[in-house]
Structure formats: structure tokens, C-alpha cells
Amino acid sequence: MSNSTIRRFGKEDFPAAAALLSLIWSESVTAKQLQDEEESIPPGQLHYDEEGRLMGWDRPKWVAVSGEGEVIGYAIAWRAPWNEPGNLHVTLVVRPDERGRGAGRALSREVREWAGQVKASRLVCYMRENDVESLVFAERRGYLVERHTFESVLDLSSFTDQALLPCIRSAEATGISFVTLKGEPGEAQERKLHELYKITHQDIPGYNEDFPWFEEWRKWSINLPGVRPEYVHIAKDGDRYVGVVTLQQNEQTQAMYHQFRCAARV
Known part of the structure; x- marks a missing residue:
């Protein structure tokens, strides 16, 4: 003991x-x-x-x-x-x-x-x-398994994105455009992103919490250490934000972590 x-x-x-x-x-x-x-x-x-x-x-x-x-x-x-x-x-x-x-x-x-x-x-x-x-x-100690979450790791040293390029072109052909938060700075755009996070969180199985208000979301999402505006990749349908991938870099390992990823329902 x-x-x-x-x-x-x-x-x-x-x-x-x-x-x-x-x-x-x-x-x-x-x-x-x-x-x-x-x-x-x-x-x-x-x-x-x-x-x-x-x-x-x-x-x-x-x-x-x-x-x-x-x-x-x-x-x-x-x-x-x-x-x-x-x-x-x-x-x-x-x-x-x-x-x-x-x-x-x-x-x-x-x-x-x-x-x-x-x-x-x-x-x-x-x-x-x-x-x-x-x-x-x-x-x-009385804990019960409620859900399983999954972690995926992509080795970029051996990965080729050639198979994904047609998907990008197909999306663009329907009117979807891809930008980063660096290219669309400002509070108005951040508030649009906050709303996208908020509505898509409801699609997470088992999610039944309130969602952080704008200032707190900003602190714990796009202002986290390792998250930069150029790491926030946004899909747009006209002026509407319909998808996002937010990456966070770990300076120790140089790994890029998917801090959040979502796509809005049509």
C-alpha cells in the first residue's frame, strides 16, 4: 500500500x-x-x-x-x-x-x-x-459507460491529398467557397462562427448542455493557445457560414489537433 x-x-x-x-x-x-x-x-x-x-x-x-x-x-x-x-x-x-x-x-x-x-x-x-x-x-466506484468517442490520427508524412481534391472542386461547383478567419477578420464574422458552433453542437449525440456565450466561446475556441486565424478554415454558401474546421497546433509536438469540425444542415 x-x-x-x-x-x-x-x-x-x-x-x-x-x-x-x-x-x-x-x-x-x-x-x-x-x-x-x-x-x-x-x-x-x-x-x-x-x-x-x-x-x-x-x-x-x-x-x-x-x-x-x-x-x-x-x-x-x-x-x-x-x-x-x-x-x-x-x-x-x-x-x-x-x-x-x-x-x-x-x-x-x-x-x-x-x-x-x-x-x-x-x-x-x-x-x-x-x-x-x-x-x-x-x-x-459505480461509474457506467455512457458513450464512446473516437480519435483518429493522420500521419501527414505519408498522406497524399490527391483523392480529396475532386471533393473540393465538387463543393466549389455548387457555390461553396473556402476561406480562413484570417481572410475574414472582425467581430461580425466571429459572431457568425459562434452561431455555427452553437447550432451544430446540437447534432452531437448526447449533447444536452447550454452553449457558451460569445465572449466565453471566443476564449475557449478561437483564442486558445495554438489556434490562429489562418488555422480556422470556413466553408461559405454565399455569406452564410456552413462549415468549419478549427485546428490547434501543439508547439511541443508540432501536431495539429482538430479543435472543432462541423457542417450545418441544409
């Missing part, structure tokens, strides 16, 4: 949190990125709707510390104002060589105790389906 202790997260823990999260996220993250994100979010303010369901936002964090003083585990429980009432999102990760020794259980207890204190009704987490140990850990 682990002799780890649990404490609240401090600013000195960003490097350890980044290293742990990089083990489970599709793209690695830096301590600075985590800290910059944290500093962009105002202090939490939770409240309850007329049915007594949890609303507002907050993001408490904890770390598991070994007897040698090393951070070996990290957990965060968070919600945004537009999340479904009552929901809390949870991320919990323990260093691989310390798993199965109690740190994860202790972090999970801390999260559940806090969730109970704020009267959350549902905890939501994501994990890879080939991470058998994590799946078993979650199922033992």
Missing part, C-alpha cells in the same frame, strides 16, 4: 500536473499552459437552480504526495456555467508505477466528498477504452 498523503493543489504543482496529464491526454501539455488557463478563469461561484441542481462554476484540485515528497497523483473536479445542471467533470490520474497502491482511491474519495458537499448529482469522466485498469477502477 502507498503511504501517500492527499492535499489541495498549489501553484508549485503545475509541473507535476502537466507531466501526469500528458500521460493520458492526446497531446502533451506544459505547466505554463495549465497555469495560464487557470489564471484566465475567475474564482469559482457555485449556486443552485430552482430545482436545487448545482449550477455555476468551480475547479478544485488535489494531489497525492508520496512519502518522499513527490507528486504521484492529480485530480480535478470542475464544471463550467454552461454544463448540464448537477454535473461535475472529473479527471484523475496516478503515475503508472504508483497505481494499485491507494493513491487513486484516496484522490477519488476526496473528489466524492467534495462533490457531496456541493450537492452534485453526477460525475462525468473520460478514459481510453484500452485502459483496462482505469475502467475497472471506475466501474468499482
